[in-house]
Amino acid sequence: METSSTETMEYKFDISLVRSINKSITSHMPLPTLLESILEVAKTLIGAESSSLLLTDRQSGDLIFNIVIGDKGEIIKGRRVPRGKGIAGMVAETGKPLLVNNAQDDPRLFKEIDDKSGFLTRNIITVPMIVMDELVGVLNVVNSKGKDRYDSVDLEKAQYIAEQAAIAITNRMLYDDLEKRIAELSALYDVANAISLTGHNEDVLQNILSSLSASMNVERASIAIYNREKKKLILEAMCGFEKRGDARIEVDIDSTICGKVFKSGDPLIVSSADGELPLHLRRYRKNYHTDSFISAPIIYKNETIGVLNLADKKNGGIFDSFDLRVLTTVGTQIAEAYQNALNFKNREEQRRLAQEIEIASRIQRGILPRIPAVFHDHRLAAYIQPAREIGGDFYDFFQIDERKYGILIADISGKGIPAALFMGSVRNIINAEKETDPRPSHLLRNCNRHVYNDSESGMFVTLFYATVDMDTRIITYSSAGHNNQLLVRKNRCEEVILNTRGKPLGVLDDQEFQECTVQYEPGDILLLYTDGVLENLGGSDLDADLGERELSRVVSGFADTDPGELINHLKLVMSRNRIATDMKDDITIVAVSL
Structure with missing residues (x-):
């Protein structure tokens, strides 16, 4: 055929x-x-x-x-x-x-x-x-x-x-x-290497991103971390973008692609932005070279803390499931590295703060007046234990003339460094005013005006101040909102409560303070203390009334003793109570054997 x-x-x-x-x-x-x-x-x-x-x-x-x-x-x-x-x-x-x-x-x-x-x-x-x-x-x-x-x-x-x-x-x-798997392992190795070389440095995110963008062969990449205070995402690291000085760029959560991924917690892989994104999100895609990009959430302990973004493949290609797999894995590494760096930074800040507080505590202890153990035939002792490293309680002793002296105890509102700073200001005011007029009611009135003007954020101070005249055996005293103080009678086995009307210093601009007097006998004990003592002695409920009764009971057994021994016994009783109850307030005691 x-x-x-x-x-x-x-x-x-x-x-x-x-x-x-x-x-x-x-x-x-x-x-x-x-x-x-x-x-x-x-x-x-x-x-x-x-x-x-x-x-x-x-x-x-x-x-x-x-x-x-x-x-x-x-x-x-x-x-x-x-x-x-x-x-x-x-x-x-x-x-x-x-x-x-x-x-x-x-x-x-x-x-x-x-x-x-x-x-x-x-x-x-x-x-x-x-x-x-x-x-x-x-x-x-x-x-x-x-x-x-x-x-x-x-x-x-x-x-x-x-x-x-x-x-x-x-x-x-x-x-x-197969090549992508090799590239994935290489990218993860590069990221791990960047983390190990950076350590806890603040640039850890930037170093990770630079390594990742090179491994993934992309022109643009960014890491955004959520800021709880601002309630916005902050671009903490960028590659391929023009920087705007040192200021970090804020990213709105409700109107951006990054925000969409952050809120959903789901990755977003886009082949064509024009075809797959709504108009309000597309407007953020200006000046990009390609339409394809990928965003993945950064998750730490089941909580989304940020977003990792890649865009503009250098070969103009489209992002695929391989890229998503790499980004998801790297996101976990970024979360760990960022949290470790953050924890390290916090620990360093806490360590520095602890050092600063310790220095401030030593300075504060150093500037507390040294009460003389003996003034003529009067014996004196004092004890102070801050609830924190830095306290807000203080005491003072100063000689007015040859046989007359003033003694005071005070409690600043608040705790820690703010209270310590306010305490320094109050002490300076008292030291200046006592030279002008040491009479209790006058001193408190004059000090109050200055404290009121210097007070910020509503801080105030309660204070008990007394002058002791050794010739007349008269104690003249005034209180600025302070708790009751005690005069323990040696021979009559009783306590006289000392207190007067008056609000704490710094509460009102212009106020007068009541002044009272009491006669003492040789051997009596003047006991000054802050409310931290009463709270400690008041049991788990920090009952000040119960604490006052317990203080009277303890003191009555030591009416005829050295003031240092009395304070040591009180310290022993209070240390036992501290085992059962947390120390909520500073403890300060001044005892004078008259």
Whole structure:
């Protein structure tokens, strides 16, 4: 049987076609080059104005315009087509090819793509790319050239190209997946190395980001950490962005992509910002070189603390599940590194603060007056125990004349450094005013005016002040809102409560203070103390009334003793109570054996 010349030509043409396709489509090419080659082959051998490859998103099953050759191609690159929607979606869903010559009249045409690109689809061949029953993607050849319609021969060519393309793409992807796994391990190693080299340095995030952006081959990257006080995300590290001085950039949570990822706690991988983001989020994508980006939450102990962002691949490619996997893993490392750096910083600050407090405590203890153990035939002793390193209680002793002296005890509102600073101010005022007029009611009145003017944030001071005249044996005293004080009678086994009307210093601008006197006998004990003593003796409920009764009971057994021994006994009783109750307030005692 003879073969006609026409049949021979067609046979030769078929063989050359196959050779051309097999030569042009090989898995040895890098994937972007391979995809371009597939489309050039399809576009040239079938005769089309445009061709495109839509690869399957392994996570969602959607089709993504990975590469487009032809007019308006860049506009639709990265756009998604849901499976089952449009001609491409139908082919993906059924696994069967479609040839449509009247595309504009076909309801299956996904016209959103034409509307976006301004391209008019007249006719189209769409074939699935399947390997081992798995859809790799679909191949489109659009708008026939040199003829009005596509025919069955064009469809067969497209199917053959798609078959070869599916195999080549799958093999290349397997190879690329292996390379990506190596790249992933390399990226994680680089990040871990950056963390180890940086240690607890404040630049740990910037160093991690610089290493990550180099490993992932991206032009832009950023790390945003949530600031609880400002209730905003703060860009703590950036690569590829223009810095605005030393000020950190604040990112609004409600109107940004970063905020969306932070609030949801879910990663966001976008192939085409224009096609996948609402308008109010797209406006933040100005000046980017590509439409694809990826954002992943930074999570520490099940709490989202920030967001990691990558954009603008240097090769112009689209971010995929591999990038997401790397970002998710790195996000965990960033969270640990950031928290460790933060904890280290806090520990350092606490250590420095502790040192400063210790220095301040030593200074405070050093400036407390040294009460003389003996003044003529009077014996004196004092004890002070702050609830914290720095207290707000203080006492003072000063000689008025040869046989007359003043003694006082005070309790500053608040605790810690603010109380200590206020205490220093009050002591300076008292020291200045006592030189002018040491009489108790006058001293308190004059001091109050200055304390009121110097007081900030509502701080005040309770104070008991007495002058002791050794010739007349008269104690003259005034109280500025202080708790009761005691005069313990030696011979009559009783206590006289000492107190007067008067509000704490610093509460009112102008006020007068009551002044009273009491006669003492030799051997009596004047006991001054702050409310911390009463709270300690008042049991677990810190009952001041109970504490006052307990103090009277303890003191009554030591009425005829040295004031130092009395204070030591009180210290012993209070130390036992401190085991059962936390020390809430400073404890100060001054005892004078008259």
